[in-house]
Amino acid sequence: MAQTPARNGFTVVSGYAKGIDTAAxxxxxxxxxxxxxxxxxxxxxLPKEKSPLNDPRWEGSILFLxxxxxxxxxxxxxxxxxxxxxxxxx
Numbered sequence: 001m002a003q004t005p006a007r008n009g010f011t012v013v014s015g016y017a018k019g020i021d022t023a024a025x026x027x028x029x030x031x032x033x034x035x036x037x038x039x040x041x042x043x044x045x046l047p048k049e050k051s052p053l054n055d056p057r058w059e060g061s062i063l064f065l066x067x068x069x070x071x072x073x074x075x076x077x078x079x080x081x082x083x084x085x086x087x088x089x090x
Contacts, residue, residue, distance in 0.1 A: 006033025040079040042072035
């Protein structure tokens with residue numbers, strides 16, 4: 001589903017959860033588009049080492065963004081704040 005907007009020049013913006021978030025990011029990337037992963041934790045070495053988003057093919061097409069300090073861990077309140085940030089970006 002994210003392939004069509006990506007092909008039309010739109011950047012996909014979503015969280016970094018397994019499932020629909022990852023599917024949206026991958027759809028955009030596979031359509032040669034760009035995507036932004038908004039994290040619910042601070043930017044550091046990404047914990048999902050086996051995530052398909054960590055593929056070197058996507059370098060330069062994916063942005064990881066966080067409103068939290070680097071040491072911040074993921075939590076439900078952070079996810080809710082992150083979701084508000086994603087909506088504001090829209």
